Amino acid sequence: MAALYDRYAGLFLHTNAAFLCERAHAEAPSSQTLEALASCYLRQGAAHRAYATLRGQTLEPHGRYLLALACHRLDKDSEAEAALLPDRAARAAGPRESSQLLRSKASPVPHGAAGLYVLGSICEKGHRANHAIAYYELALEKDALMWVAYDALCRLGADVDPQHTFRRDAPHALKNETVVDPPTASKDENAPPQRTPRGPRVLEPTPPSAPSTHRPKALSFASTPASTPLERPRAKVPRTASSDRGFAPYRNEVPSSLPGALLDVLRILGSARRDLAASRTDASLKALHSLPARHFDTGWAQHLRGRAHFEKADYDACVNALQSMRRCEPHRLEGLELLSTALWHLKDDVQLCYLARDAVRRDPRSPEAWCAAGNCLSLQKEHDAAIRCFHRAIAVAPRFAYAYTLCGHEYVANEAFEKAVAMYRHAMRLDGRHYNAWYGLGAIYYRQEKYALAEYHFQRALSMNPGSSVLHCYLGMTYHANKRCHDALRHLRLAAQAEPNNPQARFQCANVLISMDRHAEALKELEAVADHAPKEASVHFLMGKVCKKLGKLDDAMMRFTFALDLEPKDNNLIKSAIDRLEEPDVSEDEKF
Amino acid sequence: MAALYDRYAGLFLHTNAAFLCERAHAEAPSSQTLEALASCYLRQGAAHRAYATLRGQTLEPHGRYLLALACHRLDKDSEAEAALLPDRAARAAGPRESSQLLRSKASPVPHGAAGLYVLGSICEKGHRANHAIAYYELALEKDALMWVAYDALCRLGADVDPQHTFRRDAPHALKNETVVDPPTASKDENAPPQRTPRGPRVLEPTPPSAPSTHRPKALSFASTPASTPLERPRAKVPRTASSDRGFAPYRNEVPSSLPGALLDVLRILGSARRDLAASRTDASLKALHSLPARHFDTGWAQHLRGRAHFEKADYDACVNALQSMRRCEPHRLEGLELLSTALWHLKDDVQLCYLARDAVRRDPRSPEAWCAAGNCLSLQKEHDAAIRCFHRAIAVAPRFAYAYTLCGHEYVANEAFEKAVAMYRHAMRLDGRHYNAWYGLGAIYYRQEKYALAEYHFQRALSMNPGSSVLHCYLGMTYHANKRCHDALRHLRLAAQAEPNNPQARFQCANVLISMDRHAEALKELEAVADHAPKEASVHFLMGKVCKKLGKLDDAMMRFTFALDLEPKDNNLIKSAIDRLEEPDVSEDEKF
Known part of the structure; x- marks a missing residue:
């Protein structure tokens, strides 16, 4: 009954498809009708119906795949895994053994790469990153066009090589199709080998490992514009309306355009994606x-x-x-x-x-x-x-981690720290590599003067995004609060390097230098800050205090006066500093 | 790129399909890549993306079909109609001319029956029932398996003939497929003509118009159990996992099972559905x-x-x-x-x-x-x-009319009549043949003693469900209130006929007879009511009053005493009736 199902589901007439499949299944139940029925329900978005239909039945591989999808959508992930990997030993194995097992065996996972990808996403959801990586890698090995697996590997911080993964002779799903069906494919083999990796901006060289053996079959899809003879015949015979779709496109287009050029593009996109995941943003931008x-x-x-x-x-x-x-x-x-x-x-x-x-x-x-x-x-x-x-964003997509983080930031703005912590924790649970949530938690602990906890969270965030200026800056401030001035200075300098335009890092740097009694260096930093933010009273005030420490009382007076001019409202602190300009500093209390 | 799209969308990997189709479309945009892209977006449930992708482009028929679907989902119904019927004259034509135009022309509507069905549902949503009926009828003519069109025709109260529509030689989608592809179909032509309309409960005879010419090709799908040679080969070659799906099922299953028996079943289901829509419930049950x-x-x-x-x-x-x-x-x-x-x-x-x-x-x-x-x-x-x-039901499905009606009933229970009226009106707007809403409105007007309005609404409700006892009963009561006793009696008798077990209709009947001074008949009715509901005080009380009118004072006394026993709380009315048993009745006021 796949024909019935495909016909109407392909035209988005899911209700009709489901009705006919139900009748067909009642007439002569078989694994095919069962699968068609479950597919209809999945298409209609009724995963619970697909699950109830397939559960407890003896299933063929495709049925197991559908059952796994339904379970995955219903958050019944262990059942989903069992459907894809009925062998209990394979499920219990560690990621490496499991990977070897799957590689050696005659692919017990239905639909090869697709099934492996679903297995990977089940493991990822269950926080079993190593298993997920193993499955995703296997999926990509079997089908280089399984981009979602590659993307997931990058997300999980796995080691990926786009040059190898998306090489021209990598196995992929469509290639097998043409190999299976040579009579139709041969129709196009006489076509001239057209300008394959074209375009002036392709700077990425074709890798040396890409042999041209598959080229004749793997015709570049760039070379099939809309007017080639490969076009579907329906444009020419629009009369027989009922035969102009349905199965016609499959017969005509299976061999048409093989994604040689697609793989070329994926290599570039793949390195851009990988470099971004590894926080090599400049390399990523260069690739793009x-x-x-x-x-x-x-x-x-x-x-x-x-x-x-x-x-x-x-x-x-x-x-x-x-x-x-x-x-x-x-x-x-x-x-x-x-x-x-x-x-x-x-x-x-x-x-x-x-x-x-x-x-x-x-x-x-x-x-x-x-x-x-x-x-x-x-x-x-x-x-x-x-x-x-x-909260509405969370309601429409409960697995969208960033909404929880943003919500946490708002709770912080409202000083509802407990709620904010809960939100950040939720975001972390959904996405272990979501550094914004780790940062948010760290900032709360910093504010609450729980510096040890703050340090831990900022470090975790930095391990995910080592290039972030904000994170280095906060970590430096935390070290400073913990009196680890050298570490503080190191991170604040990294922060200033990462984002030269942000004066905050250098200002904090100056603060650390002052507490280390390196006033001359502090003054230099502050001068640089004042160049970037000349209207910031606190900078001038701090400069005045440093000048006083260095004995430059005239300069100090000038800086205090600048500060007073810039912030006429909050001037008591500044005025008292001016008044006591001649006296030596008594305590550290007034330092800010 | 349909191959790419079909491959991954068929395995429910919509994100991958969309990503690859986007790349393919960027590489070499064509109508195929555009269509594949739009299909991906539609599958992902992002109709607004499909719409934005297709809108303003020069589209082939399939693209127009997809655009129409996207518009229909986004409630842009006039754009949807224009996409399916680009000819302005055809859109402006009346239902009959439009139908003739479409029948005569070389099918300007993409995907034949499917496109016509979508056109029909656009018109139905726009309250253009005649157009909708014309389109649905055409869709069914082209493809007898388009059950949703048949169902819609029944819903709209159109005249349908299941025997003709689902006759064995009716054109349908899958038949054309095998005609197009005879080499694969011929493989099964030597199969014996197996027991086609089997099963002991098929009482519906095969219509005489069904010739057996198409039988050899149109093999009953009942005759292909799971173990026939038509089974997909993937069960036997599970080794090459990546080739076990994708396009394989299309090649193998197009000719396999032709829905001869399916049509037999549809004939029965079709008459059951039609009879239900025409309120011939007994005929419908018999068919079922x-x-x-x-x-x-x-x-x-x-x-x-x-x-x-x-x-x-x-x-x-x-x-x-x-x-x-x-x-x-x-x-x-x-x-x-x-x-x-x-x-x-x-x-x-x-x-x-x-x-x-x-x-x-x-x-x-x-x-x-x-x-x-x-x-x-x-x-x-x-x-x-x-x-x-x-309200939550309405939020999840804003076009589900029954939820509005039920909500209206609750507002009535809360005596919030204005809100109830708004709800009933909304239900009517969504479904012109939703008699429950008409009934609800009528009941409100009856309660508010706006009998003319109540009569109108009950009549409309009855025209949709002429067999309903409740509706006849209410209409009778309304006529009675309007002093049209003969009409009242007629409808109350119909109500009693339709549901002999419901004493309400006969009780109201007695009430009418009393006001017509036909006391003897009223007593008979009341006796029948008392048989069904012997513990109802009001019945005995009314019987007592009738007996008094007829001069049977002993019987009247007995009935009043029964009533008093059954309802000891509310006994002032009864006691005063007993007290005045010897006096003649003064006014009609105390009648209830």
């Missing part, structure tokens, strides 16, 4: 810029570019990239959560408002839209309303 | 009982049986049918809204509680589950909580 223009100007590439800039806390460039993502694909909602956070940092409330409205209008069931709305309200200091938006 | 056991014992058939009994207000039988539906398919949630209402009528709070809990646990995003929960709370007199449940 080496893409051909037609691939660079896509939503996905611009999203990755935005993420790279976001990780570097370069919010202007991030907004630039993500706005061009919106120009390429105005309907893309992924990435808008980052764009809205970047606009929040830049305090661009007009753009942020516009973005949030547009996103919620497009799809009120997407977490990204509600994150944008929350950020927009947060910028307007409407923290309670923002919290409601983030 | 003529099904072979294997089809009778399915969720769908039992659901229809339950609906038929529900329409007859035979709640015991309805519960019986729907509980057996739950036994056949415990995961089926459709129909539970009726089951819960039937249990509400039977005041079976234990079963109702159990049902509501189970349904909400299975799928908290189904309107049926929340209707069951609302009915459960309503039975416990928790009307506000019930209203919240019905």
